[in-house]
Amino acid sequence: MKRRGFLKFGAAGIASALGSTAGLLSWIPRANAITVNKTYYITDGYITQPDGQDVYFNGFSDASNSLNVPGEPMIVQEGDTVNITIVNTLSRSHSFVIDGVVDSGPVNAGSTITFSFTVNQAGSYMYYDGLNAPYNRLLGLHGGLAVMPNGSSNELYAGSPIFKQQYFWLINDIDPVWHDQVRLGRTPQTTFKPYYFTINGLSMRVPGHADYANPDIDAGYDPRSRIEGKIGDRALIRTLHAGMCTHSMHWHANHVEWLTRNGNILPDIWEKDTILLPNNKGKLDVIYPFAPPPDAYPSVTTGKFPMHFHDEMTQTAGGGLYQFGVATTIAFK
């Protein structure tokens, strides 16, 4: 009865079609606002964790027979009209919320609704299920919306430092006891205790493991998460945190340029190797510059390095298995 829903919506295909430095989210600016239509199917299923445990999830999915955790990201332009259709295939009510932008209200079990909104401010937004908070969001009902500045293809906001490629990193902390209680229609009564930590729904695998380098399973090879570039291929990383734990993000090989925190443009851009990621819908926008690693001697321009969280409990799965947590690979090509 298990359904394994790994994201298969073709991010790699999009990237390769636009060249090696396109990153996950590709974008061509338009002169005029348009209407964007998107349908999400609220579905459920199980995802196998690194220690072999199957954990129940819900997702904003591409089809009624798939499970996308997180939902497929959307990218639009300031002023666009977004028509969202939600098809709730499950037996309880769910919703689609973007804080400060839109709240669908309850979408009843088995029903379908369509609604519209516009976003007039460029930036990174989380869409999520606001019902039964925070449980439905934690179970996987979340995703990212990128709003590009009008007429711009390489800025986070008008006048921001420019980038050449961009990614969404949706972060989550998973307590399988809570997931199972929600599956049974109950409200969890235990203290939240995460056992798995994910980036775009996946955890890291390492050499020697059977799933190492499998882009559907290994967060280090998932093209939505793994950042790749040659020197100068500056990567905007939009991090959205669906989970409950405050974290610490650490990038190797380069400091990042820190642009925003919780959607607020910072007064000065700091260069950081480690940044606090706020919990419960916390947000960070940074640019990874793909500069030559400054302390290498002799100098290098290629190599693979990790981005991992430094609150190292997050680097485990099931209470052990160090290296199988929330991390991905930074590849200098």
Add this chain to the structure above:
Amino acid sequence: MYNKRPFEQYQINMGRMGGGMGGGGMGGACYTYPASPATPGLTTADVTFTRGVYMNGSMQMDDGRNVTIWGFTDGGGMGGGGMGGGRFPSAPIRVTEGQIVHTVFNNQGMMWLHTIHHHGIEPSPENDGVGHYSFDVDGTYTYQWRASHAGTYFYHCHTNTVLHAEMGMYGGLIIDPPEGPGTLFSGGPGYDVEAIWACDEIDSSWHNKSWDAGTCGGDAGLNSLNPDYFIISGVDGSQSALTDPRVAVTVQRGQSLLVRYICAGYLPQRIRFGGLTASVYMSDGRALPKPINVDSIEASSAERYDCIFRPTTSGIYEVTVDTLDWVTGAVLGTARTRITVV
């Protein structure tokens, strides 16, 4: 020119030597990558540090309990008994901007694997000290890097990091500008007195595990840190750090004090400066475009903030470092020290 050994060669070795669930060797540890290759492009260093490993240290807490500590020895020998085996935190690495640095790591004994990651230093993959991206040192390896940016860093083990860094395998790493100690960075502020505060929380229930705990799977409890001690630079913050000269600092009015604050724990911290105002000039080894003035900082694991104080009023200022629950933000415990202005 330098003849770089292909990175992939290490990966091949890994699979043969130790990677893989139940992969042999090293006492049954899994997903380890033992190797001690030649350093690519090895050259003459401007400054050399030698580090070994001790895994039999202990720290006596203010309540009388002793907690097992692991760390790096200064000089590369094996740890002897007790804290004679090595300092906690491990001896600092202090260099000058522009220097080529060798950190010679002797992990003798073949009983366990470790690495040295110079956190915030950004060298080649071989010299970055991350086991699964290069190798876990099983003999002697010379980490070679060049200090490009003055500032505050730290070094720590990056093998089964969740356990090894918690056990105390870290030390300070300072890069002085060419002007030398007394200047934070070229063009930046000077200072007369310096303190390095590596603030950490300890869950003593973790401190009796094997070096490879959890690596082959099974619930070793490493997802859940429940700290019972809160320390500053290896000194118990419940009482001792208030007066211990390794932590507590005295400064005269008119002098500048530099506090290099390192969040060496895993959980979020909030440091308050007891009513003094800190001018933060740098973080993570990079100057801020504009310094900020604060009376507290909320930091996450492995962040560093360089704080200048120019106190004008004599007094005893009690600095508190709260460790916060990562879900609720509740204060789990507090380490305390003092800035005394005379």
